[in-house]
Amino acid sequence: MAGEARDIKLRIDNVKKVFDGRGGEMVALNGVSMDILDNEFICVVGPSGCGKSTLLNIIAGLSEPTSGAVYCNGKEVQGTGTERGVVFQQYALFPWLTVRKNVMFALEMRGVKGKEAQEEAMTYLKMVDLEKFADHYPKELSGGMKQRVAIARAYAAKPEVLLMDEPFGALDAQTRTQLQTELIATWEKEKKTCFFITHDVDEAILLAQRVVIMSARPGRIKEIVPIDIPHPRNQETKMTPRFMELKNHIWGQVYQEYLEVRK
Amino acid sequence: MKKKQSSLVDRVPNWMWLLLSFLAAMLLWYILSIIPKTSRAFPNQFVVLSSIATMIQRGVLHTDIGSSLISAGAGYAFGFIIALPVAILMAWYRPVKYIIEPWIQFIRNIPPLAYVPLIVIAAGVGRRPQIIVITIATFLIMCVTIYQGVVNVDETLIKAARVLGANDKDIFARVIAPATLPFILTAVRLGASVALTTLIAAESTGASAGLGMRIRSLNSNFETAPMLLYIIIIGIIGITVEKIIKTLERRLTGWQEKREI
Numbered sequence A: 001m002a003g004e005a006r007d008i009k010l011r012i013d014n015v016k017k018v019f020d021g022r023g024g025e026m027v028a029l030n031g032v033s034m035d036i037l038d039n040e041f042i043c044v045v046g047p048s049g050c051g052k053s054t055l056l057n058i059i060a061g062l063s064e065p066t067s068g069a070v071y072c073n074g075k076e077v078q079g080t081g082t083e084r085g086v087v088f089q090q091y092a093l094f095p096w097l098t099v100r101k102n103v104m105f106a107l108e109m110r111g112v113k114g115k116e117a118q119e120e121a122m123t124y125l126k127m128v129d130l131e132k133f134a135d136h137y138p139k140e141l142s143g144g145m146k147q148r149v150a151i152a153r154a155y156a157a158k159p160e161v162l163l164m165d166e167p168f169g170a171l172d173a174q175t176r177t178q179l180q181t182e183l184i185a186t187w188e189k190e191k192k193t194c195f196f197i198t199h200d201v202d203e204a205i206l207l208a209q210r211v212v213i214m215s216a217r218p219g220r221i222k223e224i225v226p227i228d229i230p231h232p233r234n235q236e237t238k239m240t241p242r243f244m245e246l247k248n249h250i251w252g253q254v255y256q257e258y259l260e261v262r263k
Numbered sequence B: 001m002k003k004k005q006s007s008l009v010d011r012v013p014n015w016m017w018l019l020l021s022f023l024a025a026m027l028l029w030y031i032l033s034i035i036p037k038t039s040r041a042f043p044n045q046f047v048v049l050s051s052i053a054t055m056i057q058r059g060v061l062h063t064d065i066g067s068s069l070i071s072a073g074a075g076y077a078f079g080f081i082i083a084l085p086v087a088i089l090m091a092w093y094r095p096v097k098y099i100i101e102p103w104i105q106f107i108r109n110i111p112p113l114a115y116v117p118l119i120v121i122a123a124g125v126g127r128r129p130q131i132i133v134i135t136i137a138t139f140l141i142m143c144v145t146i147y148q149g150v151v152n153v154d155e156t157l158i159k160a161a162r163v164l165g166a167n168d169k170d171i172f173a174r175v176i177a178p179a180t181l182p183f184i185l186t187a188v189r190l191g192a193s194v195a196l197t198t199l200i201a202a203e204s205t206g207a208s209a210g211l212g213m214r215i216r217s218l219n220s221n222f223e224t225a226p227m228l229l230y231i232i233i234i235g236i237i238g239i240t241v242e243k244i245i246k247t248l249e250r251r252l253t254g255w256q257e258k259r260e261i
């Protein structure tokens, strides 16, 4: 197992999730398996309700699979762990803490205290270009700025894997593009393993090395599409013929699933 | 048309409006004091003010205020001390909620005056039944409000803390407590108001002093001037306490996106 797991950061092994609702059992995930390599950027697309968030929560350790398991660095995931960081769509900043103190929360959980934590927080805020807003409260920031703080906070926990659940889903198109560009640049520098959920096919192709298309009811992996567009990528990448080709293919597959759900 | 009007309204500062409101109240009061039908119930400002001296001479003004503040303050404090853990237990353990919440909803709709005799029979006369009545009334309102706060803590914030490595103790102290604080302060404010509005009922337990008790005893002699004075004193205490708590709320929970209740 050890030799084989060397390059595999996350192994999702036949994960099944059943919810007991009022209307009986609901199969949200039906045997999902895939390996995510170290340094890989994975994007997951699929119609809403196909179990993307459920899968992310299981990887994060916020929820348990009904059967199957997730392995991180070859070790079975039991509950949350700081090696797996999460960025939520709703930002999830602590509204009673200033921007700096939100980032310091992550540092303090890691055992960094006092002045050292204050200074280190600033380096993470510089990374997302928000050091000027260190002493502001979240309510004073725009959505895009809030999400940048959330990303800085996630990085401050020094995770080995970043799990992001439609992090740009609530932002306007322009802010979204800007954050995509920032995220891709950061990844090209740090190559941190990412598991990124989105419903925006363009976003998925721009960011990912592999795009996972999920099918609905019950949630399953329909296809995994390798994105063979070289780095560095930027917004202009979206104009290239290869991008268009991939987009047509992925979009077609997602649309089929979308029609499936509507039925 | 509407716009022009509001711009004039906006230009007058708040304190000026407050002053206008006060003067209008004084005028209304004075009118009531000269209309023959209402003049007995509403003696004019000068008569009421001079009754301060009367009540001081009788040696009851400060003991009444003191006694009421002690009863209301103690009952209110006990109400809070009980409400906080009960609300948290209700929010965390559903069986506790299912058992206790119906009781609270049931008792909340009964005017305290109705159960005062039972409390006097059980606890005797004096300070104790007064405190018990106020404890019950303030407990009910504060427990419901704090419970809402604990239940409404944003689940994603707890998740966010957990994935950053927070344990249960961290989550309680650093997420649930601050997230609930606005509701606790609202509870404290509503509780203070209930403590005062319950005063008359509480002091109908055979109290020997107190603002509520005195109003009832003045009533039997138709002494309307000191009665009105005492009513105004209760009002002043109420608004002062509310202002203090509101200032505290602004200081401690200014981080909120919006404020409710």
Ligand SMILES: Nc1ncnc2c1ncn2[C@@H]1O[C@H](COP(=O)(O)OP(=O)(O)O)[C@@H](O)[C@H]1O
Pocket: A019, A020, A021, A026, A028, A046, A047, A048, A049, A050, A051, A052, A053, A054, A055
């Ligand atoms: N806690 C839950 N209890 C019951 N059903 C749930 C729960 N969470 C998600 N579901 C259901 O599981 C399915 C997948 O949900 P989700 O993973 O949120 O989908 P997605 O993120 O792809 O939109 C949905 O049909 C949803 O209603």
Ligand SMILES: [Mg+2]
Pocket: A052, A053, A054, A165
């Ligand atoms: Mg989702």
